[in-house]
Amino acid sequence: MLTQNKPLLATLKGERAFTSPIWLMRQAGRYLPEYRALRAEKGGFLALVNDSEAAAEVTIQPIRRFGFDGAILFSDILMVPSALGQGLSFGVGEGPALTPPLVDHALESLQAAPERLDPVYATVRLVAAQLPPQTTFLGFAGSPWTVATYMVAGHGSKDQGETRRFAYGDPAAFGEIITAIADCTVEYLSRQIEAGVEAVQLFDSWSGSLSPAQFERWVIAPNAAIVTALRARHPGVPIIGFPKGAGEKLPAYARETGVDALGLDETIDPEWAAATLPADLPVQGNLDPLVLIAGGASMEQAATRILRAFADRPHIFNLGHGILQDTPIPHVEQLLDFVRSAR
Secondary structure, eight states, X not given: OOGGGOHHHHHHTTOOOSXXXXXXXXXXXXXXXXXXXXXXXXXXXXXXXXOHHHHHHHHHHHHHHHOOSEEEOOOOTTHHHHHHTOEEEEOXXXXXXXXXXXXXXXXXXXXXXXXXGHHHHHHHHHHHTTSOTTOEEEEEEEOHHHHHHHHHHSSOOSSOHHHHHHHHHOHHHHHHHHHHHHHHHHHHHHHHHHHTOSEEEEEETTGGGSOHHHHIIIIIHHHHHHHHHHHHHSTTOOEEEEETTXXXXXXXXXXXXXXXXXXXXXXXXXXXXXXXXXXTOOEEEXXXXXXXXXXXXXXXXXXXXXXXXXXXXXXXXXXXXXXXXTOOHHHHHHHHHHHHHOO
């Protein structure tokens, strides 16, 4: 019998379902008209995140519309820098801004403000009380490397060059930043679990920009520490690792971090992953978000290749990264029908 009659949670715990459970990264977001309406009402992204009732509604919107097997908490990976004391803002039509940037300010200059995470925990409690019983509730945080790239530069970048230079030039100072993020992340995810999430995902969106040695130091090591600490506090709660862009470093990541499941981005050949990763490791992914926009036969062919490659292991169907805002809703419905009718 599937764990607690929750197909997604069962898969994360190593059980194989006849049909792959499905959820989509960023499934609560701008492609949904109900999301756009609520965001316009609340006046901006950060205001929406910090309004627990509104954030809970956003989290539940895609469950109500599509009936995904998993609900992902609506929040942002930069809530941790905010809790560590950086100012966080999102300009209209711009990316996030964090002040002061740590490239020229010491970590010690920040005044920690853990109370800034309280609205997130309130959101978790509200969502947990409303989800259908078969839906798995997923919490998340950014992994230390990806979060650090924003903290150091004060903004996002295409190649994370400023942070990479900082890490090479002063590895001791950068290591202190990574440790502070990791420690805060353990507490943050632990509080999410206590409030009601049933599994968590670590997003490392920029892990692909690092050399192998830097990947070991700034991706694998801190994520392994987070996994170890969380497992000691909450044994049995699955942890998904998603190191986007890791490529051939994925087997080492899976082996050395100890994550319970591994998210794959769209650049990973599913047949290679099936043959290379540990046979009993649940995997998640990895449809290209752009083929979801295309829809039709192209999408079904791509989905078929993924489903066939992972037919002999626990598999969660997902995208290789977040759903894009111009994704047609009928294509999401087509994907759901196709995956659920497969096998």
